[in-house]
Amino acid sequence: xxxxxxxxxNEVKExxxxxxxKWYSEKYLRNTATTDECEPLFxxxxxxxxxKKALKERGIDQMLEEARADNKDNDAEYMKPSGR
Amino acid sequence: xxxxxxxxxxxxxxxxxxxxxxxxxxAYNDKASHVIAxxxxxxxxxxxxxxxxxxxxxxxxxxxxxxxxxxxxxDDTSYVYEVSYVDPQAKRVTMCSQNxxxxxxxxxxxxxQYTPSADAEGHTTFEQSAKIIALCGxxxxxxxxxxxxxxxxxxxxxxxxxxxxxxxxEISRQVFAQQREEARQQRxxxxx
Numbered sequence: 607x608x609x610x611x612x613x614x615x616n617e618v619k620e621x622x623x624x625x626x627x628k629w630y631s632e633k634y635l636r637n638t639a640t641t642d643e644c645e646p647l648f649x650x651x652x653x654x655x656x657x658k659k660a661l662k663e664r665g666i667d668q669m670l671e672e673a674r675a676d677n678k679d680n681d682a683e684y685m686k687p688s689g690r
Numbered sequence: 691x692x693x694x695x696x697x698x699x700x701x702x703x704x705x706x707x708x709x710x711x712x713x714x715x716x717a718y719n720d721k722a723s724h725v726i727a728x729x730x731x732x733x734x735x736x737x738x739x740x741x742x743x744x745x746x747x748x749x750x751x752x753x754x755x756x757x758x759x760x761x762x763x764x765d766d767t768s769y770v771y772e773v774s775y776v777d778p779q780a781k782r783v784t785m786c787s788q789n790x791x792x793x794x795x796x797x798x799x800x801x802x803q804y805t806p807s808a809d810a811e812g813h814t815t816f817e818q819s820a821k822i823i824a825l826c827g828x829x830x831x832x833x834x835x836x837x838x839x840x841x842x843x844x845x846x847x848x849x850x851x852x853x854x855x856x857x858x859x860e861i862s863r864q865v866f867a868q869q870r871e872e873a874r875q876q877r878x879x880x881x882x
Binding site: 630641673 | 708712715725726727730742745747769775776778779780782784786788790
């Protein structure tokens with residue numbers, strides 16, 4: 607799996623990514639998933655990123671706000687239920 | 691403004707492609723040395739539609755021509771924001787990306803879709819498109835040059851991206867087969 611931009615978070619990221627990939631291929635794609643089981647691990651990974659100020663120190667926080675605003679149209683289009 | 695579009699077919703099922711897409715930049719990919727980190731920022735499963743939305747931050751490091759560096763500043767680390775939508779019912783993965791670094795000078799917006807191939811069963815169609823716009827005021831000539839260079843870089847990275855992903859798909863399949871075989875041997879060993 608790929609590294610994190612905060613090397614201190616690599617270990618928890620690896621655990622999360624492994625969990626997610628298993629859940630995605632074995633449950634989500636087989637339509638047996640109702641919740642994201644890896645969420646507790648995701649929270650740990652996220653806490654690490656926040657604690658290490660990985661996004662804040664690099665000015666990414668600010669850039670993200672703008673990028674998210676730019677992406678609104680995509681959200682509207684691709685979160686729509688598909689015609690079936 | 692410049693546009694880029696390409697279409698490609700992977701000889702792997704949509705399930706295999708969409709799973710491995712999450713680790714496109716893993717160690718199996720020897721063509722993605724410019725991607726140094728991939729971080730998931732958020733992930734949510736939409737209950738009624740079952741669409742999985744993921745936000746990722748991709749950290750890249752890639753050398754640039756000297757004169758571009760002078761305009762853009764010295765740092766060659768750049769960040770890309772990517773939002774992906776997996777619709778398991780429609781069997782469609784859509785990924786929308788945009789550059790966050792130097793976005794006041796240059797905007798690169800990319801869209802990628804993976805869907806089951808209409809022509810060959812068990813294959814997956816990959817469609818990629820991008821829009822490149824230089825925003826720096828002033829000389830049109832400079833804008834054109836920046837767009838041309840960016841388009842060329844995009845084209846090179848797109849080709850490398852396909853090659854690298856082919857390798858990830860191939861190795862993942864081998865590793866998976868090996869793991870299955872080991873599990874089988876272990877079971878039989880226990881039974882014997």
